[in-house]
Amino acid sequence: MLRFLWARKRSLRIALVLAPIFIFLRTLWASPNWTDRSVHTVLRFDPTQLDLNSPDTKRDLCKRHNWKPFYPKNQQSSRRLYDLLMVNTKLEWLEVRLNTTYDHIDYFVIVESPKTFTNRDKPMIVRENLGKLAAYRDKIIYHQLEIPEGFHSDRANPAWAWEDLQRNAMYDQALVRLKGNPAPVQGDAIIVADMDEILRPETIAILKACNFPLRLKPPKSEFYYYGFRFRHKGVEWAHPQATYYRGSKTILPVNLRNSDGRIQPLIKLDTADLWNAGWHCSSCFATIEELLTKLSSQGKDLWDRVGEVYERIDNNQDLPRILLDQRERFSHLLDRDGQNAGFKDHP
Template sequence: MLARVNKRGSLRVSLIFTFIVFALIWLNPNWTDRSIHRVLHVGLDTDLTTADAKQGLCKQHGWQPFEGSTRRVYDLLMVNTELDWLEIRLNTTYDHVDYFVIVESPKTFTNLDKPLVIKDNLDKFAAFRDKIIYHELEIPPGFHSDRENPAWDWEDLQRNAMYDQVLPRLTDARAPRHKDVIIVADVDEIIRPETITLLKTCDFPRRLNLRSQFFYYSFQYLHMGQQWAHPQATFYQGQDTILPVNLRNGDGGFAPLIAFETADLWDAGWHCSSCFSTIEELLTKMSSFSHQWMNHEFFRNRDWIADHVREGKDVWARETEHYERIENNHDIPKILLDQRDRFRYLLDRDGPSAGFQDYP
């Protein structure tokens, strides 16, 4: 008798759950849309002044136009010492983003002291300063990690601080409004301006993966395989806003429904991993890796690094990582095309120096 009651109870729970899921899908059909979208349906010169134009653009991506006042865009970015990448990002999207939120930590992910490089160099970004919201990470008293690899907790602390230590505290004109766009990214995950146009115009899903062309060392070597699964975009919902760590990791909230509110937007930007002008910068990055095996002394040898970067081989000898050489790549941020000599290391790793300013 008890078994029969339990069976009926389980069936009732299943039916209720199924009803809820179908009700949510009916209320928001975008939740079921996991098809591959491509951002390149829009150009920087696309005329979106009419309702029909907006409808046509959004329809090509399976969405509806956003109804409401003009959306603002908050670009929440993680920065370590990458001053060049910050400049590239600001130059590429300044005219399209409303605020760049930068949270800088006095600690590495491995809890080592480090200088506040961005704070000390803010004067170099005077042309963009009106849109930069800078915040030094507030480390909670007694903060510590019980995980085997505490670097992940340090990284999560800084990533979430881009939201919870900044956006709720903004006042007046800078305060976020309902449904304003929030982008969560690392500084070297550059978003195409066309992507931002799309995000401001259309009612996109609550969790949107901005898939990016994935390069290593420079835009000369394209990573073979799927496009990079970051950055992410969502929108402001007050206390219900998805935190950056949950957004980036694809978790948090009611797990069975996450898949229904997630979609991928392909060709949305560029990601260039380990793309530094000096070996010293790469070594600094290794020291802060959450993956500490990648900081082994064997991989820190300068000759090893230069040889692998020059030849387009994986510095960490991972058998799964392979790169395709691209000659005269023109699908890159515009500033790199305009200032080729200055950013030569991001375009060409040939020669004895492998493009590094501090080698040999």
């Protein structure tokens, strides 16, 4: 009898200790303040007019977005931002990205693979065209993917393994190997993105100035398909992601993008959403050939996507500036009307 009472007392004490912890975590999980759209939405301002080295400017900017300012340990320096991205076929989108964010990003870390995600040989588009990117070259850190000997995948869809290899290579084959001034230091911000996921310049200013959570998910982006005339209805696109450099404790790109690598409730504690933070334009190609290449190289199709609904937006002005300034060149991204739907290789 005494043993039974002692066991019940012990169970009660454990329950009393764990209950508040469970309630606290459950509250965060069910309705975290981080994911309230009204709390963290990118406001409109001109980042070129901000002095992010000014404590007052940083304090005001971050307060308006419900964060506190970030102050590096070395007060003589400011936080730098590294844009980690994979390039496969979209050289045009690389130019749009560089043009939109060059004045705000410190380094573009580009990893290009000689293989598609389905293990087929492909041309090295960026390497062969670096000369055309001379205006942006001083901020570009280029790396050709190193494929481990005997690399293969046992997954049902091997394309995911190839994608994960290339995505993590942006960090473990490129970023951590940097020496001297380009090398990251504790607290520098990192963006993990696909080529067609572009942050607004305002968002980049916020990431540089503010002490955002360890996993910024995404920043969320306006989601378009085929061009900027068709916007996805519903939840914004959940990429790219942002974090900050912590040496060996830095979250790997794949874990950051997939929101894994730790116990889910703990990940939730470190995660925030930043709404209306950028643009994502999926399958936004100039030619049908490029679209077919994407489908074959990534092992994807366009069937059985029930619930994917888009609204038509005419005369859309919420675009990267280069598209508005060079409308004729990028007409396929602005107008999909007509018999050829804007594809330049279709009569």
